[in-house]
Amino acid sequence: MTMLATFLAARVFVTSERAGTVTMLDGTTTKIVHVGTRPRGIVLSPDGKRLFVAVSHFRGQPSKTPDGVVALDPATLQIVRHYKAGTDPEGIAITPDGKRFCVANEDAGTASIVDAASGKNIALVTGTEPEGVAASYDGKSIYVTAETSNTVTVIDTKRSAVAANIFVDARPRAAVFARDGLRAYVSSEVGGSINVIDVKNHRTIAHIKLRPVDHPVGVVLSSDGKRLYAATGRGNAVAVVDTTANRVLQYIAVGSRPWGIALTRDGRTLYTANGLSNDVSVIDTAAGRVTSTIKVPDGPWGIAIAP
Numbered sequence: 001m002t003m004l005a006t007f008l009a010a011r012v013f014v015t016s017e018r019a020g021t022v023t024m025l026d027g028t029t030t031k032i033v034h035v036g037t038r039p040r041g042i043v044l045s046p047d048g049k050r051l052f053v054a055v056s057h058f059r060g061q062p063s064k065t066p067d068g069v070v071a072l073d074p075a076t077l078q079i080v081r082h083y084k085a086g087t088d089p090e091g092i093a094i095t096p097d098g099k100r101f102c103v104a105n106e107d108a109g110t111a112s113i114v115d116a117a118s119g120k121n122i123a124l125v126t127g128t129e130p131e132g133v134a135a136s137y138d139g140k141s142i143y144v145t146a147e148t149s150n151t152v153t154v155i156d157t158k159r160s161a162v163a164a165n166i167f168v169d170a171r172p173r174a175a176v177f178a179r180d181g182l183r184a185y186v187s188s189e190v191g192g193s194i195n196v197i198d199v200k201n202h203r204t205i206a207h208i209k210l211r212p213v214d215h216p217v218g219v220v221l222s223s224d225g226k227r228l229y230a231a232t233g234r235g236n237a238v239a240v241v242d243t244t245a246n247r248v249l250q251y252i253a254v255g256s257r258p259w260g261i262a263l264t265r266d267g268r269t270l271y272t273a274n275g276l277s278n279d280v281s282v283i284d285t286a287a288g289r290v291t292s293t294i295k296v297p298d299g300p301w302g303i304a305i306a307p
Contacts, residue, residue, distance in 0.1 A: 010269070011025070013044070013306075016301065017301045018298040019297035020039060022077060025294060038057060044305070046098045053070050089104065090104050092104075096137060097139060101116060109130065110123040111142070131174075132145040132186075132187075133175070143177075168195040169193045172195070173218075174186070191207075217232075229261060238281075252290065255272065258273065258275070261303065269282060270283040274300060279293050279300070
């Protein structure tokens with residue numbers, strides 16, 4: 001079913017890479033703005049005052065928008081600033097204090113650490129074809145996944161330097177840190193698995209295998225760290241993982257090719273961006289089922305939410 005006026009637990013922001021848009025949904029209003037070519041990674045600042053979106057180019061096609069990051073006012077979706085980055089930026093994450101963000105530049109093979117106030121940035125060399133980015137809750141580390149080298153580059157934010165590289169299963173895409181800082185989880189699209197990382201010792205300690213049909217991308221953790229939700233891409237479902245036992249508890253069918261995924265702060269509602277069915281699935285996590293489906297412009301990719 002398509003939801004237009006039903007109550008949503010949060011404001012939801014969705015990038016659509018083929019349409020070049022960001023959509024804001026709040027249950028009563030749908031607002032769509034064009035932000036440039038191929039918007040993908042999206043993150044909301046901790047204070048909720050800025051929405052950062054990575055915009056890039058389609059290979060072999062001219063782009064009217066310079067590769068980089070656009071900052072939007074989440075209330076109006078007006079673009080208020082454009083930041084430079086490397087070529088083909090994709091994933092993006094922001095530090096807990098909101099002062100800096102990091103974006104993975106796939107073609108450049110770098111990660112740009114950008115000062116949100118001044119726009120100054122430092123480019124650090126990562127693995128080959130970096131894609132996903134995640135920041136730890138203590139602000140000390142940033143993970144950047146690299147799909148071709150099958151590595152996670154660990155960035156020490158205090159030194160703005162690479163601290164380590166961790167090998168994981170084939171084609172790592174997204175990462176998420178546990179709030180206690182002890183573990184992190186990285187999806188491997190081709191490996192069809194979730195890698196469990198020992199954060200302190202920079203090493204992979206477990207691999208959670210999914211179904212043969214699954215090619216996981218987006219991952220998100222519940223606030224207590226007991227449940228991991230993974231968007232399975234071609235598996236057209238969300239995998240619900242018990243992080244204590246490191247095993248899949250359930251698969252929840254959603255739209256076609258879910259990539260981006262986001263969870264409300266209370267953990268009750270989950271959203272997936274379904275890139276081929278051009279919609280967003282709204283999931284009741286307690287019931288373990290989709291309650292609504294919302295149509296969005298062509299090629300939904302990433303999701304950010306605000307209370």
